[in-house]
Amino acid sequence: MIYQVYPRSFADADGDGMGDLRGITSRLDHLADLGVDALWMSPFYPSPQHDAGYDVADYRDVDPRFGTLEDFDALVAAAKARGLRVVVDLVPNHTSSDHVWFQEALTAGPGSTKRERYHFRKGLGPDGEQPPNGWQSVFGGPAWTRVPDGEWYLHLFDSSQPDLNWDLPEVRQMFIDVLRFWLDRGVDGFRVDVAHGLIKESGLPDWTEAQVPITSPGAEHRTPPMWDQDGVHDIYREWRRVLDSYEGDRMMVGEAWVSPAERMARYIRPDEMHQAFNFSYLMAPWTATDQRAAIVESIEGVAPVGAVCTWVLSNHDVVRHASRLGFEAGYSTQGGIGVGDAQPDEALGLRRARAATMLMLSLPGSAYLYQGEELGLPEHTTLPDDERQDPTWFRSKHEVRGRDGCRVPVPWEAAAPSFGFGPGSAAWLPQPADWGRFAADAERGVPGSTLSLYTEALRLRRTHQLGRGVLQWGTGEGEDLVDFRNGGIRVITNFGQVPAPLPPGEVLLASGDLAADGSLPPDTTAWIRA
């Protein structure tokens, strides 16, 4: 069980409105009480924060906004004292444009070796005024920006995130050094950002299709020249050798928006990464058929390489599942929700989110939680547009709302300023005025609260070793039910419109109240002693 901490929004010790490492340390008991095994922290490195820290200017330090290396060491020590492992984020596809390498490349000019660390090219057209090819940025607009001397550089994300040239041994060596730097400081692993993007097809052949890092379910699979190139695997094999040379268990989990499952499995072969995020599961529609298919395909997908399956419902890039699931007619995982958009049904969303989480927590493998979901936190769906900070909002020319709504600071104390996020009254993104309802102190120990549900589900998951289990599909399967056994627990989720009878047996936990006659209401999951 790995809990994602988004440092900007977790807890703010110094009161500047932005979360920090000392804030995280001060709230580690929450994670230990919840019963997770590890925390993964999104980037806290020096950065101009044009993409909330995924634009790293120095890979071997802590941004003063978040604290110091000493604060980091104290955090690791405090985590270990509570039996929590620490995973940090590694951003190898691109640096910040503030990184010394990019600054040197700009100064050194066309043709210089300093430019080889990135993808600089001449433009097309008589004066090179057209980008070198038609690649689009994931955040919208062209993936190329022109510098004053006339050359263009590639950035698959924001223009402040130039893509590195991984064909260069110097780039590879730099990241080996970065891995060692954090491993030496005691980290247990790395979450690898854009793991499918590091190598580009040689010659950068044109690709004019819209740039989404996902092959959506059902879409015809084609490998775009910037994603999932075979060459990335040599990089992870080399990293794996570095990790394995350290004592203890050190791990890597890849963020690779890759499909189909066989391509995905290549990232988690025995000599590469340990895990990869399962975004197909995250995107599976809320129907029994789709959920069952996603579970079966996920488990079958990792089987050939003998890797651990992973599960995730929310993170800092997608609409929180408590809101996503609050739409009757389908939902979007990305793009955000804002004032003027169709708004989710909060009660429906939360009911389904609790059912979805209990379903997820019953599955064998590793599950990832995103801060705040254990409080039932919804997306901030009415964030004023003038508060938005996500580059997606700007690069899409205000067509895509972006990801700010899932990044709003966590409410800890119902009655405190900024709901206990920090001593200051203003957080970097405003929290909805009624979020005291979701504060951790309003839910802790309260029967039926979402925090109590997560805590109990995690306790049972551990006691019954569900993470190490094997699924046996049940007889109650049908259009409306997902029904399986994992060891000593039978799991039933009702996706239908009417209550479903439950088989005999002690109900260990349910995501919502059972009906008066003991049946399982719609959008509810029950764990029954098998």
Ligand code: NOJ
């Ligand atoms: C994936 C990260 O999760 C996202 O937040 C970031 O914007 C992109 N990679 C670019 O680094």
